[in-house]
Amino acid sequence: MKHTLTRTLGGLILGLSVALSVQAQPVDGEVKKIDVDAGKVTIKHGPIQNLDIPAMQMAFRVVNPAWLQKLQVGDKVTFEADKVGGQFTVTAIDVRK
Numbered sequence: 001m002k003h004t005l006t007r008t009l010g011g012l013i014l015g016l017s018v019a020l021s022v023q024a025q026p027v028d029g030e031v032k033k034i035d036v037d038a039g040k041v042t043i044k045h046g047p048i049q050n051l052d053i054p055a056m057q058m059a060f061r062v063v064n065p066a067w068l069q070k071l072q073v074g075d076k077v078t079f080e081a082d083k084v085g086g087q088f089t090v091t092a093i094d095v096r097k
Contacts, residue, residue, distance in 0.1 A: 024050050024080040024091060031075040032057055036068045041090060048081055051088065061089040071095070 029045030044057040060081055062068060067090070071077070079093040 024082045026078045026080055026092075028096075029077050029079060031071050031073055031077060033059070034068050034071055034073060035059070036065070039065050039068070041068060041071060041093075043077065043079065043090075045079075051081060051083065053088075058088070061087050062093070063089055063091050067093055 025048075027045050027048050029043040031041060032044050033042035035041070040059045040061055042057060042059045046055045047053065061084070063084065071093070076096040077093050078096055080091050081088055082091050083089070084091070
């Protein structure tokens with residue numbers, strides 16, 4: 001019983017550390033296109049480690065469509081992205097000054 005409990009706790013700790021290592025991290029980028037009707041923003045960005053995406057330009061959904069009203073093409077941004085409902089989605093975004 002003690003051996004099984006130790007193995008179970010070890011597995012939980014390993015799982016937790018893997019989950020924590022893939023948390024969204026801030027990424028720098030530049031807004032290239034805004035599509036309010038589709039609820040998407042196209043960003044040229046650096047690598048997104050938590051999604052295993054290399055530096056490129058791609059369109060993302062946004063969790064808050066109001067963000068699209070405040071962004072402008074050419075804005076330098078720092079953002080976080082994750083997979084939400086199977087779609088690559090910006091979960092946080094700030095315009096860099």
